[in-house]
Amino acid sequence: MSYPSGHPQQYNPQQPAPQQYNPQQAAPQQYNPQQAAPQQYNPQPAPQQYSQQQPAPQQYEPQQPAPQQQHGRSSRMSDSNLRLVWVYPDLLSTYGDRGNALVVERRARQRGLGVQRIDVRSDQAVPTSGDIYLIGGGEDRPQRLAAERLRNDSGLVRAAENGAIIFAVCAGYQILGREFINDLGEREAGLGLLDVWTTRGEGARCVGDVLAEVDPRLGLPQLTGFENHQGVTHLGQGVSPFANVQVGRGNGTGDGTEGAWRDTVFGTYLHGPVMARNPAVADMLIKLALDVNALPPADTTWYDALRAERIAATRQPA
Amino acid sequence: MPGTDSEATAAREASLPTRAKLAVTAGRVAAALSQKAGRGSGSVIGGKVALKLDPDLLATLAEHLDVVLVSATNGKTTTTRLIAEALRAAGPVVSNALGANMPAGITAALAGGSDAKFGVIEVDEKYLAGVARDTRPKAIALLNLSRDQLDRAAETRMMAEKWREGLKDTDAVIIANADDPLVTWAASSCRKVVWVAAGQAWKEDAWSCPSCGGVMQRPGDDWFCQDCGFRRPQPHWALQGTHVIDPQRGAWPIQLQLPGRANLANATSSAAVAAVFGVAPQVALQRMQSVTAVAGRYDVVSYQGRDVRLLLAKNPAGWLETFSLIDGPPAPVILSVNAMDADGTDTSWLWDVDYERLSGHPIFVMGQRKLDLAVRLEVAGLQFQVVDSLDQAVQMAPPGRIEAIANYTAFQQLRKAVAN
Ligand SMILES: [Zn+2]
Numbered sequence: 225m226s227y228p229s230g231h232p233q234q235y236n237p238q239q240p241a242p243q244q245y246n247p248q249q250a251a252p253q254q255y256n257p258q259q260a261a262p263q264q265y266n267p268q269p270a271p272q273q274y275s276q277q278q279p280a281p282q283q284y285e286p287q288q289p290a291p292q293q294q295h296g297r298s299s300r301m302s303d304s305n306l307r308l309v310w311v312y313p314d315l316l317s318t319y320g321d322r323g324n325a326l327v328v329e330r331r332a333r334q335r336g337l338g339v340q341r342i343d344v345r346s347d348q349a350v351p352t353s354g355d356i357y358l359i360g361g362g363e364d365r366p367q368r369l370a371a372e373r374l375r376n377d378s379g380l381v382r383a384a385e386n387g388a389i390i391f392a393v394c395a396g397y398q399i400l401g402r403e404f405i406n407d408l409g410e411r412e413a414g415l416g417l418l419d420v421w422t423t424r425g426e427g428a429r430c431v432g433d434v435l436a437e438v439d440p441r442l443g444l445p446q447l448t449g450f451e452n453h454q455g456v457t458h459l460g461q462g463v464s465p466f467a468n469v470q471v472g473r474g475n476g477t478g479d480g481t482e483g484a485w486r487d488t489v490f491g492t493y494l495h496g497p498v499m500a501r502n503p504a505v506a507d508m509l510i511k512l513a514l515d516v517n518a519l520p521p522a523d524t525t526w527y528d529a530l531r532a533e534r535i536a537a538t539r540q541p542a
Numbered sequence: 543m544p545g546t547d548s549e550a551t552a553a554r555e556a557s558l559p560t561r562a563k564l565a566v567t568a569g570r571v572a573a574a575l576s577q578k579a580g581r582g583s584g585s586v587i588g589g590k591v592a593l594k595l596d597p598d599l600l601a602t603l604a605e606h607l608d609v610v611l612v613s614a615t616n617g618k619t620t621t622t623r624l625i626a627e628a629l630r631a632a633g634p635v636v637s638n639a640l641g642a643n644m645p646a647g648i649t650a651a652l653a654g655g656s657d658a659k660f661g662v663i664e665v666d667e668k669y670l671a672g673v674a675r676d677t678r679p680k681a682i683a684l685l686n687l688s689r690d691q692l693d694r695a696a697e698t699r700m701m702a703e704k705w706r707e708g709l710k711d712t713d714a715v716i717i718a719n720a721d722d723p724l725v726t727w728a729a730s731s732c733r734k735v736v737w738v739a740a741g742q743a744w745k746e747d748a749w750s751c752p753s754c755g756g757v758m759q760r761p762g763d764d765w766f767c768q769d770c771g772f773r774r775p776q777p778h779w780a781l782q783g784t785h786v787i788d789p790q791r792g793a794w795p796i797q798l799q800l801p802g803r804a805n806l807a808n809a810t811s812s813a814a815v816a817a818v819f820g821v822a823p824q825v826a827l828q829r830m831q832s833v834t835a836v837a838g839r840y841d842v843v844s845y846q847g848r849d850v851r852l853l854l855a856k857n858p859a860g861w862l863e864t865f866s867l868i869d870g871p872p873a874p875v876i877l878s879v880n881a882m883d884a885d886g887t888d889t890s891w892l893w894d895v896d897y898e899r900l901s902g903h904p905i906f907v908m909g910q911r912k913l914d915l916a917v918r919l920e921v922a923g924l925q926f927q928v929v930d931s932l933d934q935a936v937q938m939a940p941p942g943r944i945e946a947i948a949n950y951t952a953f954q955q956l957r958k959a960v961a962n
Contacts, residue, residue: 314749314750314757315749317746317894318689319890319891320889320890320891320892320893320894321890321893322893322894323890323892323893323918323921326893326921327921330921330923345749345757346750346757347757363699363700364697365697365699365750365755366750369750369755432887450887450888450889495888495890496889496890497890497893500893500914500917500918500921526913526916526917527917527920529913529916530913530914530916530917533913
């Protein structure tokens with residue numbers, strides 16, 4: 225081993241080292257820090273603190289089969305394990321998107337559900353048997369790579385055909401559409417799971433807090449989040465706007481729409497992460513997965529406090 | 543010798559071209575006025591005025607110096623300080639030690655003048671290529687790159703690309719962290735590179751090959767791309783436990799007053815930089831021992847009869863390194879998070895931080911965005927208390943030294959609070 229050529233000056237290596245390094249122990253190139261790296265994409269499951277409360281009518285009870293008529297499809301949960309698939313965290317997890325997976329998992333466990341979280345890296349196959357699929361946001365090149373790999377893999381499309389629940393944010397939302405503009409400035413095909421297409425906005429990037437009213441058919445409270453995107457997403461006949469903005473830009477089309485949805489496929493521009501600011505969205509996905517109208521209550525004290533603060537701050541920017 | 547510095551400065555300024563001289567003087571007047579108006583040290587304003595009068599001033603000031611540039615997402619202020627201490631073994635050093643790391647602040651620091659031989663300069667990542675062009679450095683240390691300030695839309699990989707493009711023709715010796723694929727990508731187009739195995743705990747920004755986009759394989763501490771063959775270079779220097787391994791395989795103990803693995807890594811990179819200037823690792827490391835708190839970071843202060851250690855963590859990689867250095871449970875921990883412009887206004891990054899690792903600590907949560915933090919900790923299944931002030935947190939904290947971890951402006955506020 226030597227210095228690379230072109231070193232302007234070198235200290236004199238003739239000087240004896242006070243301690244001779246023993247190559248038997250470990251050579252520098254086999255450097256092994258004591259500190260183990262944190263587990264990748266596999267955080268410890270949150271402890272189950274929820275004690276099952278008195279079930280209200282129409283609530284999910286883990287021991288019994290869930291009622292089934294809701295969406296004209298059978299509940300996909302064979303046992304009481306919710307299969308939560310997080311798609312491509314190696315490419316699409318730039319904006320704290322892990323939070324959506326953590327909140328859905330937490331809210332499900334608080335209802336006594338077992339959760340199997342499956343984090344799928346972009347060199348792995350997307351399983352077709354998941355109950356809920358989450359896709360996050362990412363930068364322009366990772367977005368193109370993710371779209372390429374998801375088109376080739378087809379697992380997500382097949383899962384969607386089976387009626388899986390899919391919730392995507394920002395770059396992930398654009399990928400669910402028909403097409404978007406990639407990092408090379410070219411039109412890139414999406415998965416066509418939502419009838420939307422995305423162009424590149426000519427104006428300033430949409431950055432800031434958002435306040436929106438969700439499509440009343442979804443029965444969700446006011447939506448709060450943070451948007452950060454250049455894309456403008458246009459909605460076709462096959463989808464409805466997920467929400468309409470009161471503050472912020474949403475789809476960026478100027479008509480006030482934010483996100484899009486049809487059946488069990490949802491897209492939004494909201495980060496925050498959106499589930500942390502809107503736990504009712506996480507609950508909605510769990511209800512869809514169980515095919516129930518209601519869930520046992522789970523504490524929302526801190527979410528409520530955060531929501532109140534963000535909603536007030538967004539209405540009246542400092 | 544208080545007189546020597548200003549005499550040397552005067553002599554040096556006399557040798558500057560007229561335009562540069564005027565610029566330095568104008569900058570000093572502006573700085574003094576700004577200081578009088580109560581706006582901090584005024585050095586950045588002074589630098590701005592001076593650069594406006596003479597855009598070449600930075601280059602002129604750097605001309606007589608052996609310059610080292612230090613850039614990274616995390617650790618650049620501390621490493622700048624460590625390198626400055628090490629190089630003082632070989633001659634006087636001028637440095638922007640207080641972290642004013644954009645061209646105006648750098649200009650002000652260099653114009654602040656001394657009869658320095660070395661200029662050790664911390665540079666904001668975004669300005670590195672330009673400052674490298676102007677100051678013609680002998681060495682550039684690249685420590686790490688990771689996500690920071692999400693609302694800035696500055697892609698981490700794009701930053702690596704910008705470095706790569708901006709540094710490819712430099713004559714400087716690049717001292718680069720071989721354990722960071724993005725830094726490696728940035729440095730690998732340079733002619734002279736000293737690779738340092740400095741480690742990097744945070745890996746979430748480099749799963750995608752910076753060269754071809756392939757999925758990075760990361761067995762143990764190695765990394766490589768199966769698709770294009772881009773891989774971890776053989777390091778010349780390494781951090782091994784608490785020792786620096788030099789290219790001759792000499793092992794030198796690191797004895798720092800600064801805590802944590804990240805600072806051992808910073809010391810390793812600093813030793814590699816010092817060697818470029820002929821300062822031997824044992825000399826460099828010995829000198830680094832004198833560095834205690836850097837701009838208040840790691841400072842243990844006494845506040846209301848309690849010991850409080852102030853720790854700065856600006857982004858997920860920084861939080862991860864900080865968690866690895868704090869006292870174990872039941873040491874009380876105060877977390878403070880703001881979302882002002884200087885912090886980034888999007889707090890989503892809280893969800894990239896493994897707060898689960900604070901399990902067992904009594905936790906107190908404060909700052910502008912304490913409610914975001916509260917939801918994050920609730921979802922992590924942790925017990926915590928939300929408080930309104932440092933006072934309240936300290937009063938409620940059980941015995942033991944308190945670890946106070948804060949992001950950028952929250953940290954400045956903590957420093958202010960304990961100073962009163
Ligand atoms: Zn590659």
